[in-house]
Amino acid sequence: MAEDLLQQLVNGVAWGGIYALIALGYTMVYGVLKLINFAHGEVYMVGAMTGYYAARSFGLAGAPSLLGLVATLAASMAVCALLAAIIERVAYRPLRSAPRLAPLITAIGVSLLLQNLGQLVFGADPKFFPPLLESRNVFEVGKLSVSNVQLAVLGTAILLMAALQWIVMRTRFGRAMRAVSFDAQAAALMGVPVDRVILGTFVLGAVLAAAAGVLVGLTNPKIDPLMGVLPGLKAFVAAVLGGIGNIPGAMVGGLLLGVIETFVSGYLSSTYRDAIAFVLLIAILLYKPTGLFGTTQTEKV
Amino acid sequence: MSSKRVAAFALVAIVLLALDAWLPSWLNPYYATIVTRIGIAVVAAVSLQLVNGFTGQFSIGHAGFMAVGAYTSAAFSVYVGAGWLESLLGLLPAPLARSLFYPLVLASGGLAAAVAGFVVGIPALRLRGDYLAIATLGFAEVIRIAILNVDAVGGARGFSIHAAEHPAADLRFEGFGAVYAVVVVTIVVVARLVYSSGGLSFRAVREDEVAATSIGIATTRIKVEAFVVASFFAGVAGALFAHSEGYVHTNSFAFLRSFEIVVFVVLGGLGSITGAVLAAAVLTAAPELLRGLGEWRMVLYSLLLIGTMLLRPQGLLGNREIDLGWLRKRFG
Amino acid sequence: MALLELRRVTMRFGGLTSVSDLDLDVDPGQVVALIGPNGAGKTTAFNVVTGVYAPTEGSIRFAGREIAGRRPHEISRLGVARTFQNIRLFRGLTAAENVRVALAAAKRSGLFDVLRPGSWRRQETTLCAEAVGLLERLGLSHVADTAAGSLPYGDQRLLEIARALATRPRLLLLDEPAAGMNPSEKQDLGALVARLRAEFGLAIVLIEHDVRFVMDLAERVSVLDHGEKIAEGPPEAVRRDPAVIEAYLGAPDAGGAPA
Ligand SMILES: Nc1ncnc2c1ncn2[C@@H]1O[C@H](COP(=O)(O)OP(=O)(O)OP(=O)(O)O)[C@@H](O)[C@H]1O
Ligand SMILES: [Mg+2]
Numbered sequence: 001m002a003e004d005l006l007q008q009l010v011n012g013v014a015w016g017g018i019y020a021l022i023a024l025g026y027t028m029v030y031g032v033l034k035l036i037n038f039a040h041g042e043v044y045m046v047g048a049m050t051g052y053y054a055a056r057s058f059g060l061a062g063a064p065s066l067l068g069l070v071a072t073l074a075a076s077m078a079v080c081a082l083l084a085a086i087i088e089r090v091a092y093r094p095l096r097s098a099p100r101l102a103p104l105i106t107a108i109g110v111s112l113l114l115q116n117l118g119q120l121v122f123g124a125d126p127k128f129f130p131p132l133l134e135s136r137n138v139f140e141v142g143k144l145s146v147s148n149v150q151l152a153v154l155g156t157a158i159l160l161m162a163a164l165q166w167i168v169m170r171t172r173f174g175r176a177m178r179a180v181s182f183d184a185q186a187a188a189l190m191g192v193p194v195d196r197v198i199l200g201t202f203v204l205g206a207v208l209a210a211a212a213g214v215l216v217g218l219t220n221p222k223i224d225p226l227m228g229v230l231p232g233l234k235a236f237v238a239a240v241l242g243g244i245g246n247i248p249g250a251m252v253g254g255l256l257l258g259v260i261e262t263f264v265s266g267y268l269s270s271t272y273r274d275a276i277a278f279v280l281l282i283a284i285l286l287y288k289p290t291g292l293f294g295t296t297q298t299e300k301v
Numbered sequence: 302m303s304s305k306r307v308a309a310f311a312l313v314a315i316v317l318l319a320l321d322a323w324l325p326s327w328l329n330p331y332y333a334t335i336v337t338r339i340g341i342a343v344v345a346a347v348s349l350q351l352v353n354g355f356t357g358q359f360s361i362g363h364a365g366f367m368a369v370g371a372y373t374s375a376a377f378s379v380y381v382g383a384g385w386l387e388s389l390l391g392l393l394p395a396p397l398a399r400s401l402f403y404p405l406v407l408a409s410g411g412l413a414a415a416v417a418g419f420v421v422g423i424p425a426l427r428l429r430g431d432y433l434a435i436a437t438l439g440f441a442e443v444i445r446i447a448i449l450n451v452d453a454v455g456g457a458r459g460f461s462i463h464a465a466e467h468p469a470a471d472l473r474f475e476g477f478g479a480v481y482a483v484v485v486v487t488i489v490v491v492a493r494l495v496y497s498s499g500g501l502s503f504r505a506v507r508e509d510e511v512a513a514t515s516i517g518i519a520t521t522r523i524k525v526e527a528f529v530v531a532s533f534f535a536g537v538a539g540a541l542f543a544h545s546e547g548y549v550h551t552n553s554f555a556f557l558r559s560f561e562i563v564v565f566v567v568l569g570g571l572g573s574i575t576g577a578v579l580a581a582a583v584l585t586a587a588p589e590l591l592r593g594l595g596e597w598r599m600v601l602y603s604l605l606l607i608g609t610m611l612l613r614p615q616g617l618l619g620n621r622e623i624d625l626g627w628l629r630k631r632f633g
Numbered sequence: 634m635a636l637l638e639l640r641r642v643t644m645r646f647g648g649l650t651s652v653s654d655l656d657l658d659v660d661p662g663q664v665v666a667l668i669g670p671n672g673a674g675k676t677t678a679f680n681v682v683t684g685v686y687a688p689t690e691g692s693i694r695f696a697g698r699e700i701a702g703r704r705p706h707e708i709s710r711l712g713v714a715r716t717f718q719n720i721r722l723f724r725g726l727t728a729a730e731n732v733r734v735a736l737a738a739a740k741r742s743g744l745f746d747v748l749r750p751g752s753w754r755r756q757e758t759t760l761c762a763e764a765v766g767l768l769e770r771l772g773l774s775h776v777a778d779t780a781a782g783s784l785p786y787g788d789q790r791l792l793e794i795a796r797a798l799a800t801r802p803r804l805l806l807l808d809e810p811a812a813g814m815n816p817s818e819k820q821d822l823g824a825l826v827a828r829l830r831a832e833f834g835l836a837i838v839l840i841e842h843d844v845r846f847v848m849d850l851a852e853r854v855s856v857l858d859h860g861e862k863i864a865e866g867p868p869e870a871v872r873r874d875p876a877v878i879e880a881y882l883g884a885p886d887a888g889g890a891p892a
Contacts (some may be wrong), residue, residue, distance in 0.1 A: 036431060038560075065483055092605055098614030101359075102569045106609045108560050113603035233556065235436075240435050275446035278439035282424075285436050289428050301511050301676070301685050301717065497753065498760040501726065501734035508723035514705035515683060515715055516735040516800050572725075620725070 016258020022235035025205025041232015047213025062161030118225030129217030243294025262263030321478030328545030357507025365441025370536025414536020425491030572618030642691030724782030
């Protein structure tokens with residue numbers, strides 16, 4: 001029983017790491033632009049698809065290796081970075097001074113575009129991600145097992161989040177990003193190149209989403225052009241859980257959501273799995289209207 | 302009621318009845334379906350406009366209330382209404398019996414959705430901006446998944462609106478008379494709500510909540526009212542949808558449907574009833590008209606959406622109305 | 634009995650005490666000026682009276698009823714109206730609509746009144762007429778159909794007063810109504826305040842930096858500094874009060890001396 005519980009926890013954390021990676025992109029973009037980037041789930045899908053093609057063209061399908069995984073991640077990140085940069089320039093930047101909901105609609109438009117283009121380019125049928133690692137259990141006690149794939153997923157996620165934390169807290173770009181999040185106008189007055197920072201934020205988020213796409217290919221190899229819709233939405237929920245705009249909040253929210261989802265489908269019923277994210281969301285928002293780590297902003301009268 | 306008003310109602314009723322009788326005989330059924338769907342989209346869009354465009358709240362879960370209306374009305378038809386309809390059919394000529402019965406069905410959907418809107422609105426409307434948005438989305442998904450787990454309405458198989466014990470009662474309503482009657486009622490009610498002095502409070506809440514409370518407006522109450530009215534019409538739209546298709550499935554009410562309605566509202570222009578009508582009509586017809594493009598049609602559709610928004614960030618009509626004077630004079 | 638009675642009202646935001654132990658009385662029909670340097674807590678005092686914030690401590694009675702902590706719309710309905718220092722009009726509505734919405738709110742017409750055919754039209758006609766009347770009294774009829782947000786600054790201030798009056802208040806709180814006005818506009822405003830008081834029998838509290846402006850207008854001046862009331866009395870006396878001079882001179886960048 002306890003082993004089972006622990007097993008679910010391990011599975012949940014690995015799954016939650018993926019949510020967290022996607023959620024970070026939502027939260028960072030929200031931080032600098034106050035925009036819910038609904039196209040982010042599709043960036044993650046493109047990440048998975050790119051990973052699929054890259055891995056095959058690198059000839060990794062039959063020859064799993066850690067190096068192969070790294071190469072695949074790199075290829076996928078590069079493509080998604082470029083994609084995000086294009087999306088930002090074309091669909092969001094022209095609307096910087098437009099009513100707030102306008103970019104939201106273009107975001108939905110880009111999301112639909114990528115889903116449908118994806119079906120044309122990649123085909124609507126699911127594909128099977130090549131096993132980049134030879135799956136074996138590296139840790140086994142009784143019924144509890146941890147596979148090298150799970151470790152790789154979690155390890156990569158943690159590594160990336162640590163890197164992100166370093167970028168945000170320690171680099172010039174990170175400082176600029178925090179400044180723009182705090183007050184874009186003031187940042188602009190102080191000479192922060194706001195447009196470049198926003199572009200960089202999109203790229204950074206896309207890189208993390210690309211990684212999530214490849215990692216998901218390792219654990220759930222079945223991928224298709226609509227795969228980004230639900231995880232994208234749930235990752236956004238995770239970001240809101242943590243308090244949108246708050247980077248550690250997104251990490252915690254993602255992990256929390258992954259674990260709880262795994263528990264619900266393990267112990268209750270998998271039909272409720274998709275509902276639990278939203279139930280949790282509602283419960284937390286009703287209790288704390290700005291998410292777990294969000295700060296309340298009172299309006300000065 | 303003034304005689305002018307009676308005349309207006311009679312005119313609308315006659316036009317709708319005539320449409321109902323004549324359109325099917327010369328319009329190909331495929332186009333007929335599109336016309337019906339446009340009507341349903343308009344009802345959904347105009348009602349959401351009340352919340353998003355006029356009251357300044359941001360709901361992206363409208364499809365959830367459509368689902369409540371669709372399923373409640375369907376269950377009502379199948380488990381209760383079929384018997385009533387059968388008895389009515391024994392007493393009255395079929396068209397009359399059916400047109401007496403159908404409003405009950407629609408009302409059941411609308412009322413159920415209004416109740417759901419009230420229950421969801423009270424807690425959710427304490428939230429602001431994007432938090433409200435995501436909460437409404439969450440509620441809509443929870444509603445949808447909850448329905449998916451109710452066996453009496455078919456669960457994951459969907460729910461066919463057909464009562465085996467009452468074979469004589471055809472529970473499908475394909476005519477557009479009813480759809481467009483609801484369209485007219487929705488537009489009139491929302492227009493009157495937002496363009497009269499009493500209804501100015503909706504826009505006051507949108508413009509500045511602090512100032513609104515300072516002149517005695519109970520802002521939460523106003524928001525809940527907007528939400529409940531909008532949910533009611535969403536429920537009616539859901540009922541119309543269910544009964545024109547003869548079958549409901551929760552997939553029709555997933556968040557993509559909610560997004561679609563938000564797109565109608567924003568693309569039409571926040572705070573414009575006619576804008577919402579226009580956008581709902583164009584965007585519902587577009588994918589069908591683009592059908593010739595085969596698999597490229599949805600790609601083009603999304604490009605159209607992005608392009609329009611880039612060219613007109615304030616929406617097609619901004620917050621203006623087409624022919625406002627006419628609306629005001631007739632129904633104001 | 635005083636119309637408005639503040640007793641030992643304190644408002645703290647975290648560690649910051651914005652209003653401290655404030656006592657204030659306003660009689661029916663009286664004009665009181667509230668002055669003090671920037672950050673003295675004047676606006677906060679208004680916010681507490683109108684229910685924007687619930688006071689941390691103390692009691693606020695209006696017309697004999699305790700209102701501390703009541704919701705803003707309830708307090709408004711009891712007869713307290715206000716304007717805002719940083720004008721808060723419904724910018725997207727026309728001037729006439731800004732007034733009409735307040736008139737309608739005061740009449741508490743609800744959803745179902747709007748949907749009922751007969752009563753609705755009658756009410757609509759009355760409200761429009763009343764709105765026109767109010768705008769006329771403030772000299773705003775010529776901009777009745779202009780969007781509030783695009784009115785000149787001075788007109789916006791006046792429109793805020795018109796909107797406040799539309800709620801039929803017994804007490805009107807004006808937060809720096811003369812801010813940003815030129816001397817001649819200020820003079821007109823002074824005349825207007827006097828007229829409002831006479832015509833509507835209103836009690837008025839007004840926040841102002843310029844003591845000269847309130848000299849002829851206010852019967853009583855209360856001076857706040859760092860959240861505390863440091864002086865109170867007829868304008869002449871307050872103007873010469875050393876504590877007041879000190880407060881203003883002690884914070885030279887804070888609104889200037891009470892000339
Ligand atoms: N909501 C709030 N949260 C935190 N601090 C606040 C809040 N409202 C006001 N304060 C603080 O309370 C103090 C008093 O502010 P207030 O606006 O009442 O001053 P004031 O006398 O109106 O000044 P001014 O002449 O500049 O308008 C200030 O230090 C202000 O920063
Ligand atoms: Mg002030």
